[in-house]
Amino acid sequence: MSFLARLSLRNRGLVALIAIIILGFGAIAIPSLKQQLLPSLSFPAAFVVAPYPGAAPDIVEEQVTKPIEDALQGVADLEDITSTSAEGSATITVTFAFGTPIDDITNKIQTAVNRIGPQLPEGVDPQVVAGSTDDLPAIVLAATKSGDQSAFAAQLTSVVMPALQGVEGVRTVEVTGVQDQNVVITLDPARAAPAGVTAETLTAALRANGVSIPAGTVIDGDRALSVQVGGALAGLDDLRNLAVTPAATLGSVATVELTPEAQTSVTRTNGKPSFGIQVTASPDGNAVQISNEIRDKLAGLEKELGGDAALVPIFDQAPSVEESISSLTTEGALGLVFAVLVILVFLLSVRSTLVTAVSIPMSVVVALIALWVGDYSLNILTLGALTIAVGRVVDDSIVVLENIKRHLGYGEEKQHAILTGVREVTGAVVASTLTTVAVFAPIALVSGFVGELFRPFAVTVAVALLASLVVSLTVVPVLSYWFLRPPKTGGRTQEEVEAEALEKERRSPLQRAYLPVIRFATRRRLATVALGLVVFVLTLFGATFLKTNFLDDGGQREFTIAQELPVGSNLAATDAAARKIEDILAGHDEVEAYQVTIGSSAGQGWGGAQTTNTANFQVTATEDADVERLQADLRTETGALTGAGTITVGSAAGGPGGSTDSLQVVVQANRAEDLTAAAKLVQDAMTGTPGIADVESNLAASVPRVDVKVRRDVASRYGLSDAAVGQIVAGAYRGQTLTRLTVDGQQRDVVLRFGAPPASIEELKALPLPVPGGPVRLDAVAEVAESAGPLQITRIDGERSAAVSGRATGSDVGATSTDLQKRLDDLVLPAGATVTLGGVSADQAEAFSQLGLAMLVAIAIVFIIMVATFRSIVQPLILLVSIPFAATGAIALLLLTDTALGVPALIGVLMLIGIVVTNAIVLMDLINQYREQGMSVRDAVVEGGRRRLRPILMTAVATICALLPMALGVTGEGGFISQPLAVVVIGGLISSTLLTLVLVPTLYTMVEGRRERRRERKRAAAPAEVEAEVEAEGERPVGAHRLEDLQSADR
CATH class of the missing domain: 1.20.1640.10 (Multidrug efflux transporter AcrB transmembrane domain)
Known part of the structure; x- marks a missing residue:
């Protein structure tokens, strides 16, 4: 070239x-260029969410989960199917290989699910969803204001949402935490019965009125006008005045009012009731630009909302992105300056x-x-x-x-x-x-x-x-x-x-220092190689002391706190316990903002049942906070609380793959009792493993519930069945949704009730069941008693399973995982039960295996390129010796800096494979040129080393100095990936450069010198034949150099 x-x-x-x-x-x-915290990644998973309100987990499993799992078995390209059957919902997680087209696979899944729709219970409508890193919010705001929260929610919908939706690059704006309102019709039996009003007549009246029917077209002169009969009900007054029988209006036999749904969750920000506003960017949207434009609008929007309204960012990608970009740019600029100074020092x-x-x-x-x-x-x-x-x-x-x-x-x-x-x-x-x-x-x-x-x-x-x-x-x-x-x-x-x-x-000083070394090394070749072997053995020994992990946390300021009270705790009890943690957070100056959500939906917004015993905190630390120390303090303080349940302070939300310290063991068994026993053994093993905290099993919790078992023989006398009793009980709690009505510009469900829902087990027993001859109590036809059932049922590839999870407390996740695996191997499990180590341990094992294979392929590619360059197999093998010695410095520097060997460090090792042979190639190429000119092997090696000393040192020192700011973490941002990588490259360059200048020339002298001496003996034995052979191979004598010094024939 x-x-x-x-x-x-x-x-x-x-x-x-x-x-x-x-x-x-x-x-x-x-x-x-679009600015993001992480590259856009499409997660290789899709979720089938099927709400089944009111159904127990075992019923959900039999009637919803299993049919969907069976339908998905026929979908191609799926790797694993994991399902969770909880009270009121089924969630089936389907995983497939990275790179699989998300749209294609979700369409196939949706088609398979639609095919079995008629087999599912009435009202169960499964939805398929998938996501990527682009679905992460660009910014999340907490909205607070004193006064009527329903009116404030309406303001957010009408004022804030359109304003934010108009920002360039915004895909969606969603207001969360809003308590929906329904139009509730509570029928008064005392007034309804004499007027002949029943649920059936009321339903028929609502369906027959409030509709608009196109009747045709009328000609009025030269105009054609469409004829519409009827019209939508305009509001609650229209509904109250609706005639349900010739003698009665709805308002005369029932109360009609706009009522909020039963509260199942509470959200507060910095101790005040709040709503959340999530803004996601379009695939081409710039998260930083979106965030900055939204922040510019906040003051105006707060003024427009009036009162003491406040819009506070509680999650924002922009600061992290801007800080990372600024910091890495600074480190790059410092590296550039250092590299230029090194060149200036060498070249003067x-x-x-x-x-x-x-x-x-x-x-x-x-x-x-x-x-x-x-x-x-x-x-x-x-x-x-x-x-x-x-x-x-x-x-x-x-x-x-x-x-x-x-x-x-x-x-x-x-x-x-x-x-x-x-x-x-x-x-x-x-x-x-x-x-x-x-x-x-x-x-x-x-x-x-x-x-x-x-x-x-x-x-x-x-x-x-x-x-x-x-x-x-x-x-x-x-x-x-x-x-x-x-x-x-x-x-x-x-x-x-x-x-x-x-x-x-x-x-020059460099030459005076180097020449004696290279002459000694090429003269005392065996001693030099023996010293190299000692260094290599020490390298292998040092590797046993390395810490290993998957990815460090990203050093971000946001982290989570999870709180769980005993299953069955009501919302008020969980709220009171959450306030204890809020008080602690409020007392820390290093906490900039915090938001708590009490109560969570098992269906994640798709209509699943509510659990009221959990609270989740999103905490944002100040810019100058030591997040790790803050987390440790919070663990200590929250651990001292009484009556606050189980509290887990999570890792900083910066690892790209999620939590980087989560350990999980998956337990599978054929029988439920074997599964329970095996999960208990695993939980005890994890609890006893040093370096693991917050161990819990998803089988450990059972949820209290009320079972209503219909006595069929008695119920049949009244003309009742299981289904009839179930509909009446469900109607008493959830009501019966009749239609939808537009109120104040929003569509609302119209729900029919027959009174307040039973507030206790005794009131439930006394629930009147309408039967011919007069109502009868529920407990007259059924047994009503409290019982306990599983909180959820998990299945993996069709087999019941359990997950036992914990958190690695140390930095050496690999050692902790190894210790845990040994303990799991020693367990005596019930017949048919299996345990598999998952979580970050599985991620780390897979990543290390894949990168190990990549290193072998990289070495093969490098070897092929060098064979093509030198037209020799022996010389590239000599060059490859520098690769293991690059590990010497890399391992030493990892140990000195107490840096764990994780994925970023392994990427650095992969880079070293290409980097360390660079100097050796430059050196060997010149040595070969000198030999082609007729120099002896040793003279060519010494002269080549002398000539290439300065450029080799310049490139190595320039690279080391350029990476130094990154390795030192001068700015501290984005270092969870770049810092370990830089440490490995610097350490590897130091050792490989020194060994390239000494060991590679020594090995070259040993190998090529032996071939040179063999050729010399052949020439001495048959000089005429050798001369002819040399001439045929294109070798030529040069000056006074001996024929045995020529090496062109070898190449």
């Missing part, structure tokens, strides 16, 4: 113009430094343009990749420029020096860059969450490195022609100038 340098020098103005155009295009494209020339440094902005801009073209966003992954790339993109330019500068220093004519300098290193530069880029190709083979998360990272680094290669072979030669100056000859010949430059090189 050295022709690029010749072409560029012939068209210097064009090259400069193209570079300026690229920079200008980047200035236009870069501001339009401002001109040369500026020529080299130009590759950094050019390569970064090209990478950003590639992100824009590929519709990638600017997020902590792509920004981290650019920051890391800053230290690498300068390498090619350093090698090229250093060689150009050396030839200029020999007094050669400028253009000849530039072309010669480029030509000598082109092969090595291309090969070394391709090996670094090639290691990212296996990222495409990494499946699951890690592969999806890091694919934009790999693309960004690869594009930046390829851009740096092109810049080094085009822009750098042109700038060198314009700005570099050859030394003044002072009347000396070119040979004299070159000799003086070579002597100056040998007298």
Whole structure:
């Protein structure tokens, strides 16, 4: 590819113009890049949610869950089916491989579910939903105001929602926590019976009135007018005046009023009753821009809402995104400055430094343009990749420029020096860059969450490195022609100038320090290799002390607190317990805002049953807060509370995959009693494992309920059945929905009731059942008693299961998981029961396995590229030795910095595979060139090491210094991915560079020297035949060098 340098020098103005155009295009494209916290990911899961109000979990399982599971078995591409049957709802989670088209799979699931619709109980309407990271809210607001909360909710709907929906890039705006209102008709039996009004006559009257019927068209002169008969009921007064019989209106036999539904949840923000406003961005929306525009509108909206109305952000992506972008940009800029200073120190020339440094902005801009073209966003992954790339993109330019500068220093004519300098290193530069880029190709083979998360990272680094290669072979030669100056000859010949430059090189401090080392290493080869083996053994020993984890938390300010009271606790009891935690949060200056939601829907908004024994807190810490310490303090303070139930202070909500410390064991068994026993054994094992806290089983809780068992023999005498009694009891609590009515511009359900719902078991027993001859009490035809049943029933792939979960309290999640697995292996489980370690342990095991495979593939790709470069199999094997020694520094620095080996660190190891062979390629390529010129093996090794010492050290030190701000976490933002990666790369570069300059030349001398000596013996035995063979293979004697020193035939 050295022709690029010749072409560029012939068209210097064009090259400069193209570079300026690229920079200008980047200035236009870069501001339009979408900014996110994380890349857009579509989760490989869909949910089938089927509400069945009032049904117990076992009934839901038999009548809803199992039929849906059976229907889904025929859908292709599904991996797992997990179901949860709770009171009043069924939720079936379907998982499939990453990369599966979400729309296609959800359509198939919906079709399968629709097919079995007639088999499901009446009123059960399953819905299929799927999501991605784009469904996460861009911003969540808490809305508070004193006074009538229903009127305030109406204000939010009519004022705030339209204003926010008008912001560019907003997809949806949803107000949560609003208590719906229904039109409730309470029939008075004493007045209704004499007037002949029953539920049937009332239903018929409502259906026959309040409708608009198109009757036809009437001709009025030259106009054609449509005829509409009837009209919608305008409001509650129309409903009250509705004639239900010739002698009675509805208002005369019943009360008609707008009544809020029974309260099943409470939301407060900073101690005040509140509503939530969630704003999600469209796929092309910019979360930062949306957030900033919404924040600008808040003051005006608060004024428009009046009173003491307040709109407070409790979750906002923008600050995290902006802080991460700003911090990583700062670290990248510091890295750039450090890299440039290193180059300046080595080259001692401002001109040369500026020529080299130009590759950094050019390569970064090209990478950003590639992100824009590929519709990638600017997020902590792509920004981290650019920051890391800053230290690498300068390498090619350093090698090229250093060689150009050396030839200029020999007094050669400028253009000849530039072309010669480029030509000598082109092969090595291309090969070394391709090996670094090639290691990212296996990222495409990494499946699951890690592969999806890091694919934009790999693309960004690869594009930046390829851009740096092109810049080094085009822009750098042109700038060198314009700005570099050859030394003044002072009347000396070119040979004299070159000799003086070579002597100056040998007298430099670096050369004086290195030459004795390389000469000793190549002379005492066995001792050098033995020392290398000792280092390798120590590396393996040190690896056993490494901590391991999946991903660190993201260092964000938001985290959660979960509170659970005994099952059956009512809303008032849970509310009182939640206030104790609110009091603690209010007393912490490091807490900026907090929101609590008491009571949660098992159906997640799709009509599921309500549980009133839980409270969930969303806590936002101040910018300067130490979140980990704050969480620890909260755990201590909440743990001292009495009567507050089980409290779990969660991890910071920053890990891209969710909680990064959650451990879970899935238990499966054929029989319910075996499942219970096995789950208890697992729970005890987890509780006894050091480093695990907050252990709980989803089988541990049972929910109290009232069972009404109809005595069929007695009920039949009154003409009642199970279904008839069930409808009457359900009507007493939920009423009977008759129709919908528009009230104040909103559609409301019209619900018929026959009185207040029974408030106790005794009132339920006394519930009158209408039968011929007069009403009869419920307990006259049925047994009414309190019992206990499962809170929920979980099934995995059709088999009942349980989940025992806990939280890893230490940083070494891998060691904790290993300890737990050993304890699980020692359990004596009931026959047919199985346990599987899941949660973050399974995620970590899968990620490590996938990345381990990616490393093997990367090594194979690197080896193939080197074989093609050197046209030899032996020499690439020598180069691969530098890879395991890169682990020496990486492991040592991980141990010194107490950094865990997680997915980001493994990505750093993957990068090292390509990086560490770069210097070895540059070194070996020059050694081979010297041997082609006739040098002996040892002379070529020593001379090659001497000549490549400065560029190798320059590239390594420049990369290390560029990554130093990131490794130190100078800004502290976005470091959960970039910091471990930078630590690994720095440590690996330090050790591999030192060993490249010593061990690789030593091994080269051993292998090639042996071949050289073997050839010498053959030549001594049959000089004529050897001469003929040498001539046939294209070798040529050079000057006084011996024939055995020539190695072209070997290559």
